[in-house]
Amino acid sequence: MISLILFGLLAGLLLLSVPVAISLAIASTVALIVSGTVSGSYVPQGLVTSIDSFPLMAVPFFILAGDLMGRGGLSQRLINVGRMFFGRYTGGMAIIAVVTCIFFAAISGSGPATVAAVGAILLPAMAKDGYKPGFSSGLVASSGSLGIIIPPSIPMVIYATSANVSVSKMFMAGVVPGLLIGLALIVYAFLQSKKDGQRPGDYRPTGREMLAVLNDAKWALMVPVVILGGIYGGVFTPTEAAAVGVIYGLIVGTFVYRELSLGDLYKTFAGAAMTSATIMLIVGTATIFGRALTIEGVPVMLAAFITSVVDQPWLLLLAINIVLLIVGTFMETIAAIIILTPILLPLVVALGVSAEHFGIVMIVNLAIGMITPPVGVNLFVASRVSGLTLESVVKGTVTPLIVMIAVLLVITYVPALSLALPAFFGM
Template identity: 90%
Template sequence: MISLILFGLLALLLLLSVPIAISLGIASTIALIVSGKVSGSYVPQGLVTSIDSFPLMAVPFFILAGDLMGQGGLSQRLINVGRMFFGRYTGGMAIIAVVTCIFFAAISGSGPATVAAVGAILLPAMARDGYKPSFSSGLVACSGSLGVIIPPSIPMVIYATSANVSVSKMFMGGVVPGLLIGFALIAYAWLQSKKDGQKPGDYRPTGREMLAVLNDAKWALMVPVIILGGIYGGIFTPTEAAAVGVIYGLVVGTFVYRELKLKDLYKIFAGSALTSATIMLIVGTATIFGRALAIEGVPMMLADFITSAVDQAWLLLLAINVILLIVGTFIETIAAIIILTPILLPLVTALGVSAEHFGIVMIVNLAIGMITPPVGVNLFVASRVSGLSLETVVKGAITPMLVMIAVLLVITYVPALSLALPAFFGM
């Protein structure tokens, strides 16, 4: 009964075009009130405690860092490097979008931050070059999800804590799967651009021009070196790395590239605060929604159903993939990890699946959840930065999402993709 209220009311509110955060909050609140299992203060307390997290603090910092880098010229120089290497090919701008998202993922640790930073510059440029708005916005939304797969990744930190595994091993395990998804999206971008009749670019830089572009971009190219080097070297945590990124972007944009003006700071800080507030409200209400599901025992019922239906590792992984893809459409990534890891991890480890491999599979599944409505955070960010309707962005994200699901199956059934690199470095 309560589950019907929860999902039925959410579906109704979404059909009425009520904002996703408000829909999740209303559905969860009414369902919890009807159930009578919690006190009236549960929802407001949950909204506060769900975002009262040190790792989660990295999200607004990375969003601000991305905005500062975008306004300060760092993101533009990364794009210039991508254009130098890929601008001559069919679909060059689309390929550059994916490549820049891969690079920025190693800076941000956040899917929404990656979409915001890259999309703000590239989506207008792709529109000027004649790319379909739905294609370009959907591609950036999907590519932005690499922000939680390629290290540093906030959800990986949450999973490592929940599963009691090494954060560094999880980070290292995400490199190959993240790059594999990136290459698959590049192939899709090239094929779709060719199908749409995009002409090859005419940009043919000389050797001197290439050196000039690389020299101009050296401060931007140093960002992932500083952030990842600091994290792997034990100098600072991912959250602290986000704060370092803010300072670095501010200093380089203001005093090195001199494209960031003091008069622009208020607008940048206000815009970052608004984006962060939107995302945090979704995180809070989605967490309440997930807790309502847990109170009603929905995850436990799913676990019981799975164990009674399958007894082989490959079937169990397939079933879990399906469940996680469905869960990712309704529950925010961090909430899903916290709720489902204690339930699903014992099931897979009992059949010989390593906790680290399962963690990568879970992260990739939930990264896809960032581009599936109704809780597709990347879709909302892409819609916001592009000025397009959510329906337009969703339409463009369908095909690249299917590409990501195909790669997910490869990652699921080839554990070496997640485990070989950590093993090589003795982790």
């Protein structure tokens, strides 16, 4: 009965377009009141204790760092570097879109932020070069999902906190899968551009021009080195790295590139604060929802049911992939991680799957969810940035979606892709 209240009320509220955090809070509170197993102070106490975590402090810092670097001119310089290397090839601008998303993903840690920053600059340029608007916006929306796969990744921080695993190890585990998906999207961009008759660009920079572009972009190119190098080199923790990223972005955008004005700083800090508050509210309410499930023994019952039906790891992983792909279509990424991790993680660990490998599989699934309606947040961002209808953007993501699912299966059944790099560095 309590489980029916939890899921039924949550589903009903979401269908009524009630915000995710409020839906989770109402469903959890009503279910706990009906059950009578905890006191009335359990929910407010849980909201506080769930976000009282040092690793979670990285979330608002990474959000602010990404916004500062996006507004501070770093994304434009990354695009200039991409144009220099790939602009002469067939589908050069499409390839640049994917490559820039890969680099910006290593700055922002957020899918929507990557789509907004890269799309605002590249989509008009691609339209000018004759690329089909649906293809361009769909490619940027799909490539933007790399923002939560390539480290630093905000959902990885959330998963590491929920699963009690190392944030640094999760970051390291996401490198190869993220680059593999990026490479697959580059191949798709090239083949589709060739099919559409897109001609090679005529941009042929001289050696001096190449040096000038690289010199201008050196501060932007150093961001992943500073943040990830500092983490893996043991100089600072992921949370401290996020704070370093804020300082770096503030200094470079304000004093080096001089593209951040006082007005921009106010908008950036206000926007980051609103986004952080929204995420933290989701984290708190989703944690309460997960605890309500645990109190009612739902994870144990679900585990017993699934293990009685599926006893092979590959079948279980396939079933979980299907579930996560479905969940990703209607549930926000962070909420899904917090709710589903305590339910699904014990199942896969019992069958010998590592928590880090499963974390990457979960995050890639939910990254795909960012480009699947009705809640595909990257679709809405790409639609807003491009000025196209949501239907046009969705059509442009169909083939990239198939490509990403194919790579997901490879990542799922080849654990070494996620675990080899952490093992190499002794993590």
